[in-house]
Every structure is written in C-alpha cells, then in structure tokens.
Amino acid sequence: MLLIDGTWSPAENDGSREIVNPFDASVIATVAEASAGDADRAVRAARAAFDAGAWSTASGAHRAAILTGLADALQEHRAELARLETLDTGKTLVESQTDVDDSTAVLRYYAALSTTDTPRPVDTGRPGAISQVVHEPVGVCALITPWNYPLLQITWKLAPALAAGNTVVAKPSELTPLTTIRLFELLHELLDKAGAPSGTANLVLGGGTVGAVLAGHPSVDLVSFTGGAVSGRSVMRSAAETVKRVALELGGKNPNIVFPDADLDAAVDFALTAAFLHSGQVCSAGSRLLLHRSLHGGFTAELARRADLIRLGDGFTKGTETGPLISAAHREKVERHVAGALAEGAVLRAGGVRPTEPELQNGFFLRPTVLDECHAGMTVVREEVFGPVLTIEVFDDEDEVVALANDTPYGLAGAVWTRDAARGERVAARLRLGTVWINDYHPYVPQAEWGGFKQSGTGRELGPTGLREYQETKHVWRTLDPAPQRWFAG
Ligand code: NAD
Numbered sequence: 414m415l416l417i418d419g420t421w422s423p424a425e426n427d428g429s430r431e432i433v434n435p436f437d438a439s440v441i442a443t444v445a446e447a448s449a450g451d452a453d454r455a456v457r458a459a460r461a462a463f464d465a466g467a468w469s470t471a472s473g474a475h476r477a478a479i480l481t482g483l484a485d486a487l488q489e490h491r492a493e494l495a496r497l498e499t500l501d502t503g504k505t506l507v508e509s510q511t512d513v514d515d516s517t518a519v520l521r522y523y524a525a526l527s528t529t530d531t532p533r534p535v536d537t538g539r540p541g542a543i544s545q546v547v548h549e550p551v552g553v554c555a556l557i558t559p560w561n562y563p564l565l566q567i568t569w570k571l572a573p574a575l576a577a578g579n580t581v582v583a584k585p586s587e588l589t590p591l592t593t594i595r596l597f598e599l600l601h602e603l604l605d606k607a608g609a610p611s612g613t614a615n616l617v618l619g620g621g622t623v624g625a626v627l628a629g630h631p632s633v634d635l636v637s638f639t640g641g642a643v644s645g646r647s648v649m650r651s652a653a654e655t656v657k658r659v660a661l662e663l664g665g666k667n668p669n670i671v672f673p674d675a676d677l678d679a680a681v682d683f684a685l686t687a688a689f690l691h692s693g694q695v696c697s698a699g700s701r702l703l704l705h706r707s708l709h710g711g712f713t714a715e716l717a718r719r720a721d722l723i724r725l726g727d728g729f730t731k732g733t734e735t736g737p738l739i740s741a742a743h744r745e746k747v748e749r750h751v752a753g754a755l756a757e758g759a760v761l762r763a764g765g766v767r768p769t770e771p772e773l774q775n776g777f778f779l780r781p782t783v784l785d786e787c788h789a790g791m792t793v794v795r796e797e798v799f800g801p802v803l804t805i806e807v808f809d810d811e812d813e814v815v816a817l818a819n820d821t822p823y824g825l826a827g828a829v830w831t832r833d834a835a836r837g838e839r840v841a842a843r844l845r846l847g848t849v850w851i852n853d854y855h856p857y858v859p860q861a862e863w864g865g866f867k868q869s870g871t872g873r874e875l876g877p878t879g880l881r882e883y884q885e886t887k888h889v890w891r892t893l894d895p896a897p898q899r900w901f902a903g
Contacts, residue, residue: 414444414445414594415445415447415451415455415615415616415617415618416597416601416614416615416616417451417454417455417458417612417615417616417617418454418455418458418461418462418611418612418615419458419601419604419605419611419612420611421601423445424445424446424447424448424451424618425448425450425451425454426448426450428445428446428447428448428619429443429444429445429446430443430444430445430446430587430618430619431443432444432501432588432589432590432591433588433740434500434501434503435502435503435736435737435738435739435740435776435777436503436727436728436736436737436775436776437775437776438741438775438776438777439775441500441501441591442591444590444591444594444618445618446587446618446619446620446623447584447617447618447619447623448623449622449623449626451617451623452582452584452617452619452623452626452627452630453626453630455582455612455615455616455617456553456555456582456615456627456630456632456633457612457632458611458612458615459553459554459580459581459582459612459613459615459632460552460553460580460612460632461610461612462580462609462610462611462612462613463550463552463553463579463580465610467608467609467610468578468580468609468610468613469549469550469552469578469579469580470578471578471609473527473528473529473530473576474528475607476524476527476575476576476578477524477525477527477528477576478524478607479575479600479603479604479607479609480520480521480523480524480527480572480575480576481520481521481524482603483520483596483599483600483603484517484520484521484524486599486602486603487513487516487517487520487596487599488513488517490595490599491510491513491514493595494509494513494564494592494595494596495509495510495512495513496509496729497591497592497595498512498513498563498564498591498592499728499729499736500591501563501588501589501590501591501592502560502561502563502589502691502728502736502739503692503728503736503737503738503739503776503777504691504728504735504736505728505733505734505735505736506728506729508690508691508728509728512562512564512565513564515565515859516564516565516568518858518859519565519568519569519572519859519875520568520572522572522859522860522875523572523573523575523576523859523879523880524572524576526573526576526877526880527576527577527880530548530880532545532546532547532548532889533545533546533547535888537890541892541893541894542890542891542892542893543890543891543893544888544889544890544891545888545889546886546887546888546889547886547887547889548577548881548884548885548886548887549578549884549885549887550577550578550579550883550884550885551577551579551634551635551658551883551884551885552579552580552633552634552635553579553580553581553582553632553633553634553635554570554574554579554580554581554582554633554634554635554636554637554883555581555582555583555584555624555627555628555630555633555635555636555637556570556571556574556581556582556583556584556637557583557584557624557627557628557636557637557638557639557640557648558570558583558584558585558586558593558639558640559586559639559640559641560586560588560589560739561691561694561695561696561739561799562695563585563586563589563590563591563592563593564592564593564596566639567583567585567592567593567596568596569639569863569874569875569879570583570637570639570874571583571596571600571614573874573879573880573882573883574637574883575613575614576880576883577880577883577884579635579883580610580612580613580614580615581613581614581615582615582616582617582627582633583597583614583615583616583617584616584617584618584619584623584624584627585616585618586640587618587619587620588739588740589739590618593616594616594618597614597616600614601614621644621647624638624644624648625647625648625651628647628648628651628652629651629652629654629655630655631654631655633655633657634657634658635657635658635659635660635882635883636648636652636657636658636659636660637660637662637872637874637882637883638659638660638661638662639661639662639663639696640662640663641663641664641797642663642664642797642868645661645663645870648661649661658882659871659872660870660871660872660873660874660882661870661871661872662696662863662864662865662869662870662872662874663696663823663825663865663868663869663870664696664797664799664823664825664869665696665697665698665797665823665824665825665826665865665869666700666701666794666795666796666797666821666822666823667687667697667698667699667700667701667823667825667826667827667828667846668699668701668703668817668818668821668827668828668844668846669683669684669687669688669699669701669702669703669827669828669830669854670703670808670814670818670827670828670829670830670840671684671702671703671704671705671708671712671830672705672829672830672831672833672836673705673707673708674831674832674833674836675830675831675832675852676830676832676852677708677712679830679852680712680830681712681715681716681719682719683699683828683830683853683854684699684702684716684803684854685716685719685720685723685781686854686855687699687700687828687854687855688700688702688781688801688802688803689720689723689735689781689801689803690735690855691735691736692735692736692737692738692779692781692800692801693781693798693799693800693801693802693803694738694739694799694800695855696825696826697825697826697848697855698799699803699827699828699854700797700798700802700803700804701794701803701804701806701818701821702716702803702804702805702806703806703807703808703814703817703818704805704806704807704808705807705808705809705814706807706808706809709805709807713762713783713785713805714762716762716763716783716803716805717762717763717783718763720762720763720764720781720782720783720803721763721764721780721781723735723780723781725737725768725770725773725778725780726770726772726773727772735781735801736776736778737773737776737777737778737779738777738778738779738800738801739777740777741777743777743799743800744777744778744779744800746800747779747798747799747800747801747802748779750792750793750796750798750800750802751765751782751784751793751802753792753793754784754787754791754792754793754802754804755784757791757792757793758786758791759784759785759786759787759791759793759804760784760785760786761782761783761784761785762783762784762785762805763780763781763782763783764779764780764781764782764783764801765780765782765784766779766780767779767780768780779800779801780801781801781803782800782801782802782803783803783805784802784803784804784805785805786805787804787805787806788806789806789817789820791804794806795821795822797823811836811839811840814840815840815843815844818844819843819844819845821867822867822868823865823867823868823869824845824846824847824865824866824867824868824869825846825847825848825864825865825866825869825870826846826847826848826849826850826865827844827846827848827849827850828849828850828851828852828853828854829841829844829849829850829851829852830851830852831851831852837851837852838851845866845867846865846866847862847863847864847865847866847869847870847873848863857875858875859875859876860875860876861875861876862874862875862876862877862878862879863875863876863879
C-alpha cells in the first residue's frame with residue numbers, strides 16, 4: 414500500500430512488486446508499485462499540507478513530541494522491525510537491532526534540536542532597527558533511500574525534515590521497502606492523533622522511475638538522495654530544471670591506512686570489520702587497505718587467514734557473522750569486479766568464490782575476498798564494488814600514502830592506524846574525506862555530521878548541519894519607528 418494524503422491505498426493501476434529474501438531467494442512480500450500518477454498525487458498532498466501552514470508553523474515542541482513518539486514506537490516494535498530488516502536485507506539480527514537503536518537515537522536527537530533552534534539576533538548598527546535571522550522549513554522534501562540500511566537511512570532524512578517543519582514524500586529502495594512501510598504506519602498514527610494535516614508524511618514505493626518523478630517534480634523543493642553515483646547524477650540533473658535543493662549521499666572508495674607503529678592486532682581486526690561488515694555493502698566500507706611495505710607479508714597473511722574463517726549464513730542464526738549480497742544481479746556485478754581485478758594482475762589471497770555449504774546455495778552469497786598486489790590504476794581500486802572485496806596496496810612513506818588515499822573521485826570516509834598521535838592528526842588533516850577515524854573504523858553518532866567530499870556527495874546528514882539542510886534561512890529586519898526617508902525629493 415501507498416500512503417498518500419493520510420490514506421493507505423493500492424497503486425492506481427494495481428502495480429505490484431515481489432520482495433525477495435536474499436538469504437534464500439524466497440518471496441517474502443508483495444508490495445504496491447507506484448505509478449508516475451501516484452507519485453504526483455503524493456507530491457500534491459505534501460504541497461497542500463505544507464501550504465496549509467498548520468504543520469510548517471507548528472512549534473518545535475509539537476514536532477518534538479511526534480519525533481519522540483516515533484522513537485518510543487520504534488523501541489516498542491524493536492523485535493518486529495529488526496526481524497523485517499533481516500528478512501529484507503539478509504544482514505544479521507544483531508545488526509538489524511543496532512539499526513533500530515541507532516534510528517531511535519537519531520529521532521531523539523532531532524526532537525531535542527527542534528526545541529532549541531532559536532533565531533539569531535543581528536546587530537544592525539542602527540538605533541531603532543532590530544534584526545534577526547530565522548530558520549524556516551524548505552517545503553516539500555522528497556526522501557529517496559538505498560537498500561543497505563533501509564530503516565536507518567530513511568530515519569536520517571525523516572527526523573531532521575520533520576523537525577524543521579517540512580512535509581515529505583519518501584521512496585525507499587524497491588528492493589527493501591518493508592521497514593520503511595512499518596515506520597510510516599507508526600508515524601501516520603502519531604500524526605493523525607496529533608491532528609497534523611493529512612499530507613504531512615507520504616510514502617510511495619517503486620524504483621528509479623518513481624524516484625525520477627519526485628526529483629523532477631516542480632512542487633518538490635528539496636530532494637535528499639542516498640544511493641549510487643549514477644542515480645545521484647540523474648537526480649541532480651532532474652532537480653536542475655526547477656533549481657530545487659539537492660542533498661546527495663553517494664558512494665565511497667574508502668582508504669584504511671596502516672602504519673608500522675600501529676597496534677597491529679587491532680588494525681587487522683578492524684580491517685576485517687571495515688571491509689566485510691554487511692558483506693561490504695556499506696558506503697563507508699574500508700575497501701582499500703593501504704599497508705606500509707614493512708607490514709605487507711605478515712599482515713596480509715593474517716588478514717586472509719581470518720577472512721577465510723568468516724561465517725556466512727542466515728541472519729537469524731546465532732553465530733552467523735555476515736549475510737548475502739542483496740540480489741543475484743548485484744553478486745554478478747561484484748564477481749565481474751573480482752574477475753577484472755585478477756585479469757589486471759591482482760593476486761587472490763582469500764575468497765573470490767561462492768560458498769559451498771548446501772544451505773547457502775539459494776542465496777546470493779560470496780566469500781569475503783582479499784585481493785593483493787593492487788595499485789591505484791586498477792578498476793577495482795578506482796570504482797566502488799559495494800561487496801565483500803578488499804584490495805591491498807603498499808606504501809613507503811606518509812606523503813605517498815596521503816597522495817594514494819586522495820587519488821580517487823570519492824571522499825566519504827577512511828581511517829589511519831598509528832600509535833604516533835602527531836602523525837595521526839597530520840594524516841587526518843590531509844585526507845579529503847568527510848569522516849576520518851584514527852585507530853578505529855565505522856563508529857558514528859547522531860551529533861556529528863556525515864557526508865562526503867568530491868563525488869561522494871553534497872551536503873551533510875546528522876548533526877546541526879543535518880537540520881540546516883532542511884531549512885531556509887530568512888533575515889527579518891524591523892524598523893521600530895518608520896519615518897519618510899526622502900531619497901526622492903518629489
Ligand atoms: P541506487 O542509486 O541504485 O538507488 C538508490 C535509490 O534511488 C533507490 O531508492 C532507487 O530506486 C532510487 N533511484 C534509482 N535511480 C533513480 C533516479 N534516476 N532518480 C531518482 N531515484 C532513483 O543505489 P543502491 O544500489 O540502492 O544503494 C547503493 C549505493 O548507495 C552505493 O553506491 C552506496 O555507497 C550508496 N550509499 C551511500 C550512503 C552515504 O551515506 N553516502 C549510505 C548508504 C548507501
């Protein structure tokens with residue numbers, strides 16, 4: 414069902430799509446597939462709700478209550494949401510539970526921020542004139558999300574968009590819509606109870622065609638998009654027609670740099686997590702390991718040994734460490750990357766093959782893969798693979814590794830491992846990345862901005878900047894006691 418103007422309804426032409434569990438290729442649900450007409454109706458509903466003003470001018474406290482209510486609802490339905498996420502994405506149940514908790518934290522963070530976002534007074538330099546800068550909602554926001562972190566990604570957008578007073582039309586990935594549908598059921602109940610306009614939060618389902626309608630729609634004021642570079646460019650082009658605001662969170666090719674003075678036990682361990690968590694289907698995956706030459710043999714051998722031990726399986730089974738890739742087509746793309754890398758001279762140290770266990774044969778699994786002897790010119794090093802594939806390059810000194818790490822069109826995230834605090838700071842400062850971890854990999858908090866340099870995107874999610882993305886800035890000047898100025902004498 415689609416949620417348009419406060420009503421759940423099927424697609425106008427009865428379009429539908431089967432949703433597949435990547436663990437065993439079984440069909441787990443059939444959902445509505447919106448038409449261009451449905452997307453248009455959703456945008457019109459969001460426009461009418463915004464223009465009516467009751468939501469867009471509501472107090473921060475009113476919006477905070479909705480977001481807090483939604484956070485509470487996520488925790489009440491934690492088990493159900495985590496189960497849906499694992500069914501839909503194949504990730505382990507522990508990861509899905511963490512995603513529900515992280516989504517809850519983001520809702521609570523923006524609930525708090527919406528009550529403390531006060532106008533900024535400005536010194537006009539003139540007696541009798543006072544002035545302030547205020548932040549207002551942008552308007553109708555289209556929220557388009559990918560399949561790797563469905564609940565988390567929609568929450569990163571929905572929480573600040575609603576906190577700022579916007580109305581929204583959300584479109585999750587056509588591959589993994591289930592938790593977003595459940596989230597909107599919970600949100601709809603809360604908005605309804607609070608008397609919010611019926612079109613405040615709308616949900617349409619479908620693929621790139623529906624997304625493109627939203628991105629090009631003249632009544633949409635902002636598109637917040639998370640996904641791949643090709644779709645991101647298309648969104649930017651569509652949005653250009655009506656000069657709408659665009660926030661893009663795109664891919665990465667993230668360097669993980671290890672100096673010889675690092676804690677090597679921890680560095681090997683985190684190199685595995687960085688590359689193979691969620692089978693590498695993470696935008697910030699540390700898919701490019703840059704090793705100091707002196708570490709090359711021992712570090713690589715230990716990494717490959719441990720990669721071979723990673724337990725693939727059903728996300729619901731205790732002991733499973735990582736799940737399948739999202740689809741048969743995606744696995745084939747990843748396999749083409751591995752074959753291409755071997756043809757370009759990479760040396761296979763682990764994986765590169767599908768698992769042999771009988772119970773994994775229907776799913777879209779690929780063994781964690783370590784490719785050694787790589788260099789910056791290879792396709793596998795330059796392009797985002799978005800699968801369980803780690804490439805290894807060696808370096809000799811700090812200048813060289815900084816140049817190597819920055820030699821990519823992407824700039825999302827990366828890490829540096831060293832016990833030399835000054836070196837850690839120096840390298841972090843020179844990396845052209847939106848997030849740098851020193852002696853860690855992957856942690857994030859709602860309070861800190863997330864986003865990419867270069868072709869990893871525009872704008873930021875999370876943190877105070879994440880709220881500003883969804884706000885217009887207005888300067889209001891007041892002259893208290895106006896008198897004629899007589900600029901024109903007549
Ligand atoms: P994708 O680009 O194929 O799809 C993303 C979303 O955009 C989906 O909802 C899809 O239906 C929609 N879409 C596709 N074409 C569109 C178009 N022309 N106009 C409007 N919408 C369109 O990406 P994906 O395969 O779902 O996700 C994987 C990608 O997402 C990877 O590149 C990954 O790095 C990126 N990602 C980035 C972040 C980040 O924070 N930077 C987070 C998660 C994922």
